[in-house]
Amino acid sequence: MSDRLYIFDTTLRDGEQSPGCSMNIDEKMRVAHALAALGVDIIEAGFPIASPGDFEAVYRIASEVEGPHIAGLARASARDIERAAEAVKPAGDRGRIHTFIATSPIHMQAKLRMTPEQVLERAVDAVRLARSLVPEVEFSAEDAGRSKMDFLCRIVEGAIAAGARVINIPDTVGYMTPDEFGERIRTLIERVPNSDQAIFSVHCHNDLGLAVANSLAAVEYGARQVECTINGLGERAGNASLEEIVMILRTRTDRYDIETGIDTKRIVPTSKLVSQITGMPVQPNKAIVGANAFAHESGIHQDGMLKHQKTYEIMTPESVGWNTNRMVLGKHSGRAALRARYEALGVELDAERLNDVFERFKVLADKKKDIFDEDLLAILSEETEVDIERVKLVSLHAASGTGDTPVAAVELDIEGETHKATAEGDGPVDAAFKAIKSLVEPNGQLLLYSVNAITSGTDAQGEVTVRLKDGERIVNGQGSDTDIVVASAKALISALNKLPNMHAREVHAQYSGV
Ligand code: KIV
Ligand code: ZN
Numbered sequence: 001m002s003d004r005l006y007i008f009d010t011t012l013r014d015g016e017q018s019p020g021c022s023m024n025i026d027e028k029m030r031v032a033h034a035l036a037a038l039g040v041d042i043i044e045a046g047f048p049i050a051s052p053g054d055f056e057a058v059y060r061i062a063s064e065v066e067g068p069h070i071a072g073l074a075r076a077s078a079r080d081i082e083r084a085a086e087a088v089k090p091a092g093d094r095g096r097i098h099t100f101i102a103t104s105p106i107h108m109q110a111k112l113r114m115t116p117e118q119v120l121e122r123a124v125d126a127v128r129l130a131r132s133l134v135p136e137v138e139f140s141a142e143d144a145g146r147s148k149m150d151f152l153c154r155i156v157e158g159a160i161a162a163g164a165r166v167i168n169i170p171d172t173v174g175y176m177t178p179d180e181f182g183e184r185i186r187t188l189i190e191r192v193p194n195s196d197q198a199i200f201s202v203h204c205h206n207d208l209g210l211a212v213a214n215s216l217a218a219v220e221y222g223a224r225q226v227e228c229t230i231n232g233l234g235e236r237a238g239n240a241s242l243e244e245i246v247m248i249l250r251t252r253t254d255r256y257d258i259e260t261g262i263d264t265k266r267i268v269p270t271s272k273l274v275s276q277i278t279g280m281p282v283q284p285n286k287a288i289v290g291a292n293a294f295a296h297e298s299g300i301h302q303d304g305m306l307k308h309q310k311t312y313e314i315m316t317p318e319s320v321g322w323n324t325n326r327m328v329l330g331k332h333s334g335r336a337a338l339r340a341r342y343e344a345l346g347v348e349l350d351a352e353r354l355n356d357v358f359e360r361f362k363v364l365a366d367k368k369k370d371i372f373d374e375d376l377l378a379i380l381s382e383e384t385e386v387d388i389e390r391v392k393l394v395s396l397h398a399a400s401g402t403g404d405t406p407v408a409a410v411e412l413d414i415e416g417e418t419h420k421a422t423a424e425g426d427g428p429v430d431a432a433f434k435a436i437k438s439l440v441e442p443n444g445q446l447l448l449y450s451v452n453a454i455t456s457g458t459d460a461q462g463e464v465t466v467r468l469k470d471g472e473r474i475v476n477g478q479g480s481d482t483d484i485v486v487a488s489a490k491a492l493i494s495a496l497n498k499l500p501n502m503h504a505r506e507v508h509a510q511y512s513g514v
Pocket of ligand 1: 142
């Protein structure tokens, strides 16, 4: 009998803490449904005390997403815990509070300004309170990797005695090496007298590129929950990547006799969904989900592959969801086929939403012969932004050519009124951006502009991500179209729509009439 490893996905909490990765509620709902379809055991849906938006996201996920347990993060304080309990309540028996406090000397002294005894007492009180409010409590000793082993053992014992049934050992700053970290888990399980009453979990950050290796070392020494994220998103260098952990366990069954509940064929579609929503591209050579992860370039490799796939592939691309998504939908496809394809991607559409999406699908199918999963996800990204659109693109004309100064003319609908501007630029995209920005304020500082062809072929849709900074706020926008300049304009407008208080600008004379 093989053992079971619980997959705790924190894409919506730690992942969302990556700079520029914040998601709106609709986007979080889409990710949460996709995670449920992927088969994760626990979704950490957010940090309810952090903001009303975070609270609402956790509450809605707890209300609407079936299957996984739903966790809300809380510091070890009564206010945080009560708020988290309220947010996860709709999940009933599947509701979990994940409460944490730092246990390393540097964090206790410099950040918390508390003695170890005070931290211990706070942790025990927090777990006890959480346990009185929800069925499941997880306790994390933040910065456990740099904590003193004796103290860690005491606080873990206290948390279990107070009712925590999951004990999470985070390597918060990604400092550990695999042998040290595995040893830490082994020692805790051996030395803590009531360790048999809890599942041990790990949460590794990737500052030294060891998050996955450290998580696996912990699993070898008895951890049975791993906290991870899609595409390895997360604070700084990110968290352990879900797809890597799951596929190592599945590929190396000779070494690990441990199963997960993940439907591996959904890994690539989920990765694409998260990348599209967060605007965080996946590097092409990323294991499992990078565009080149199964590409064979050199002649020797291609020759080997033609003779036997196993010469250079240790898992098949199909097993993680590559190539299975080459379902060709086109302009003759109907609603039923469209709905079925979305279901396969983990997206449920009610009749009204299906109608909306179907209209957009038909418009795209007129421009592009074959519609792939990536196109369907792109259609959805635009569709979910409709209700928060204060600015809409009405028309865009851009002209450029060798020897000519690129120029763009845009017409925007800003809260129901038409505004027009024309601008010159270094290229057609630059001209379009200048024209659009001349019409609204605040219009943010451009931090990132990236273009991806989301399928192959010259009729592929270009998918553009724009990241803007306005004061402390960083927002992402995406746009896709078969015309790159239009895709860019849509991406900029989608980012602008996420800036609070964005409105029509009074004066834009410097750009008009070029
Ligand atoms: O990295 C960390 O320590 C965390 C905790 C809140 C679990 O994210
Ligand atoms: Zn973390």
